[in-house]
Each structure stands twice: as structure tokens, then as C-alpha cells.
Amino acid sequence: MTRHPIAADGSLDFPPADTAPAPVSFAEWHRAATDAPPAPVLPPDASLLVIAAHPDDEAIGAGRLLADHRGLVRCVTLTAGEHCHGEDADAGQVxxxxxxxxxxxxxxxxxxxxxxxxxxxxxxxxxxxxxxEALAGLATGVDFLLAPWQHDPHPDHEAAGRIGASLARRTGLPLWAYLVWTPYWLTPEDLARRGAGLLTHPTSERAERLWREALDCHHSQLTAQPPASHPVVPAALLDRHDRQLLIRETHACHA
Ligand SMILES: [Zn+2]
Incomplete structure (x- = not known):
């Protein structure tokens, strides 16, 4: 049974961590990730434009890939994630x-x-x-786009995914999607229903270490910020990101 907090109209009613329903089982994700076939290798010197909705998205969902990549990697975050600690927090400070x-x-x-x-x-x-429109100005000289998967269960991630797809259609650039909350709230069957096939991008031991190190930089997300008793990003989410998974957004691309 799918227990992620997505309403019938597809919108997400994201509950506070304290009252959130239980995530989908780790075992299901582990099996899906283990079975995911290898993704075609990205040319190591390709130039990447990486789109995120929030400042930690690409580190969580694509950090290993970025750590290994030798070509130019430029990243944009379309929001500053200023409301992650609730309405009582100082948005400017956050x-x-x-x-x-x-x-x-x-x-x-x-x-x-x-x-x-x-x-x-x-x-x-x-x-x-x-x-x-703003991102189109950054796409010159870019070989590949990366963006959150359009069905990653957070309204801003869905929007960032659609923005990535629009940019891919406009520029003809290939688009790869990465996952953030998907392994926590969605089942592998949810992906299949949306026509998405998981692929594994092989990464090095060094990338594994740098992925963890990059995540540690996001202290405000990985540790509970009082008065909240849980971090915004639960450890159980990171456990499910135990390898670099990708989805190829072929429908978005003319190339
Ligand atoms: Zn996010």
C-alpha cells in the first residue's frame, strides 16, 4: 500500500515530521535499486547544468554523480528553502x-x-x-541537464522537474532526473505506473565519501532545529539513497 502524503489531485500535503505516515519499506527500495540496470555513461568531460528546487536537493539526489564528474558542473537552486523550519523561523536568516x-x-x-x-x-x-526563461540564459555551452524527477513527491520538486523538462524541450538538451523524496514516500510500483525506469549510475568510493561530506554541510537539514524534534531530512531518507540512481527523461528531449 502506498502511504505517501499525496492527495488524489496529485498535490502533496506534506505533514510535519512528527505526524508523518510511515515511509515505504526500505527493503522494497533496496531491491529496486539493486535491480536497476546501469545508466549509459555520461561523457566524463560533458558540461552539466544541475537544477534544484532547494539548496540540498542535488547533494542528496545527485551528489555522487557530481563528485565523480570531471567536466564543468554548474548548479542553480530555484528557491532558498527559506520556509523549511516553519513560519516562526526568520526566513531571511534561514x-x-x-x-x-x-x-x-x-x-x-x-x-x-x-x-x-x-x-x-x-x-x-x-x-x-x-x-x-531564466535558466535558458544559462544553457549555452551545456551538454546535459539534471533536474529533480517530475514526480518526486514535493510540490517544488515537481515544479523544478517540469522546469527542467521545459528547458530540455526548448534547448534540445538531454535531461536526466534525480530523486530526492521518491525512495522515502513512493514505491517502485509508483514509478512503474508513471512510466519511469530506474537506472544506476556507477560511482567511485571517493564519490561515496564526498557525497557524505557534502551532506554534512547541510547541517540545518540533517539535524533537528529546535523547537522541531526531528530533522527536515530524516536519516532514513539518506539510507535509501545508497547508490546513485537516475531516470532518463526521454520524452522531454528532441535530441
Ligand atoms: Zn528539496
Whole structure:
């Protein structure tokens, strides 16, 4: 049974960590990940533009890939994730902290943070055309796009995925999707129903170490911030990201 908090209309009612339903079983994900066939190898010197909705998305979902990649990796986060600690937290302060963590994590991964317009955390879906337009200006010289999977269960991740797909259609660039909350809230059958096939991107031991090191930079997400009793990103989510998984978004690409 699928117990992720997605409403019938496809929107996400993301509950506070304290009251969230139990995630899908680790065993199911582990089996799906183990069975995932290898992804075609990305040319090691290719230039990548990596799209995220929040400052920790690409580290969680694509950090190993970025750590191994030799070509230019430029990253954008379309929000500063300023509302992650609830309405009582100072959004400006949270925003500055998260963007600093983002830059530190990207330095660990050998990727370059790129300044862009940022849209409201939790409200990215209202700005998809503007965001696509802004990113089109960054796509010159890029060989591949990476973005959250369009069905990753968070409204901003879904929006970022659609923005990536729009950019891929507009530029003709190939798009790979990475996962953030999917291994926690969705079952492998949920992916199959959406026509998505998981692929494994083989990564090195060094990438494994740097992935963990990059995640440690996101202290505000991985540790409980009082008065919350749970971190925004539970350890059980990271456990499910035990290898680099990808989805090829072929429908989005003319190339
Ligand atoms: Zn996110």
C-alpha cells in the first residue's frame, strides 16, 4: 500500500515530521535499486547544468554523480528553502544559512554555484515560465541537464522537474532526473505506473565519501532545529539513497 502524503489531485500535503505516515519499506527500495540496470555513461568531460528546487536537493539526489564528474558542473537552486523550519523561523536568516550550506556542499562536490533569481520556497509552481526563461540564459555551452524527477513527491520538486523538462524541450538538451523524496514516500510500483525506469549510475568510493561530506554541510537539514524534534531530512531518507540512481527523461528531449 502506498502511504505517501499525496492527495488524489496529485498535490502533496506534506505533514510535519512528527505526524508523518510511515515511509515505504526500505527493503522494497533496496531491491529496486539493486535491480536497476546501469545508466549509459555520461561523457566524463560533458558540461552539466544541475537544477534544484532547494539548496540540498542535488547533494542528496545527485551528489555522487557530481563528485565523480570531471567536466564543468554548474548548479542553480530555484528557491532558498527559506520556509523549511516553519513560519516562526526568520526566513531571511534561514535563507542565508541554507545558501551558505549549499555553496559549501557544492565546493566539496567540485561544482559551481550559479546565482539566479530565486522564487518562494513552497511556491515554485507559480513561477515555472519565468524560471525556464531564466535558466535558458544559462544553457549555452551545456551538454546535459539534471533536474529533480517530475514526480518526486514535493510540490517544488515537481515544479523544478517540469522546469527542467521545459528547458530540455526548448534547448534540445538531454535531461536526466534525480530523486530526492521518491525512495522515502513512493514505491517502485509508483514509478512503474508513471512510466519511469530506474537506472544506476556507477560511482567511485571517493564519490561515496564526498557525497557524505557534502551532506554534512547541510547541517540545518540533517539535524533537528529546535523547537522541531526531528530533522527536515530524516536519516532514513539518506539510507535509501545508497547508490546513485537516475531516470532518463526521454520524452522531454528532441535530441
Ligand atoms: Zn528539496
Amino acid at each position: 535563507s542565508r544559512l541554507r545558501l551558505r550550506e549549499w555553496a559549501e556542499a557544492l565546493a566539496v562536490l567540485g561544482a559551481e554555484p550559479v546565482e539566479t533569481t530565486r522564487w518562494p520556497d513552497g511556491g515554485l509552481s507559480g513561477h515555472e515560465d519565468e524560471a525556464t
